[in-house]
Amino acid sequence: MAERQEQAAPDAVLTRIGQVVMLHHGGDREEARERLLGLWAELGEDGDPLHRCTLAHYLADTQDDPTDELAWDLRALSAADELGDGRDAGAPGDLGDVADTRQEGAIAIRAFYPSLHLNLAADYVKLDRPDAARTHIRRARDACTVLADDGYGNGVRAAIGRLELRLGDEGRGGGESWGPPRQRP
Numbered sequence: 001m002a003e004r005q006e007q008a009a010p011d012a013v014l015t016r017i018g019q020v021v022m023l024h025h026g027g028d029r030e031e032a033r034e035r036l037l038g039l040w041a042e043l044g045e046d047g048d049p050l051h052r053c054t055l056a057h058y059l060a061d062t063q064d065d066p067t068d069e070l071a072w073d074l075r076a077l078s079a080a081d082e083l084g085d086g087r088d089a090g091a092p093g094d095l096g097d098v099a100d101t102r103q104e105g106a107i108a109i110r111a112f113y114p115s116l117h118l119n120l121a122a123d124y125v126k127l128d129r130p131d132a133a134r135t136h137i138r139r140a141r142d143a144c145t146v147l148a149d150d151g152y153g154n155g156v157r158a159a160i161g162r163l164e165l166r167l168g169d170e171g172r173g174g175g176e177s178w179g180p181p182r183q184r185p
Contacts, residue, residue: 013043013051021058033062053079053109053116060119066126073119080116083109113143114156121163130167137163 016039024032036059043051053076060072117140124133140160147153 013039013048014054017051017054017058024058024062029062033059036062049079049082050108052076053083053112057112057116057119060123066123070120070123070127073116073123077116077120080109080112084113110143110146114140114147114160116140117143118156118160118163121167125163125166133163134167137167 017036020032020035020039023035036055040052040055040059043055045052056072056076056079060069060076063069063072117136121133121136121140124130124136137160140156141164144153144157144160147156
């Protein structure tokens, strides 16, 4: 029974984050920010990296000050990097559901990187730091290889293209196609 509760806990946190995001998308930015900050206080700086990444990613969207938005986006990237570099992906020889959950989190994070870097690029544009913006837009583009040919993937790729145009970086991909991976026959 306790094992099932441990498995449900990560889903419960992501569900709570999703509910607050819906509140934000419904137009209540201040209430969403307060609830997300409450969740952040519950998780703490040492909470699950997938949860911290997701939460910081959405907290950035509720900020009024571009500097605060950048700080939250940097927290999101830092948490993603914890999973991406294996620091929290379970030690070799780990068995069981906890290791499986961490591995799933590391896989899920890979699809988050294009959006994380895109948001950082947009933050740097707002702060009039075009060189930093270009660095992150290139990283966003490079990370797109993991995105599917679906609404989310196409939306992220389109947003990257729009920001590249805004930065005057159209064609930086060397003329090669960087769309979704195609399935081989």
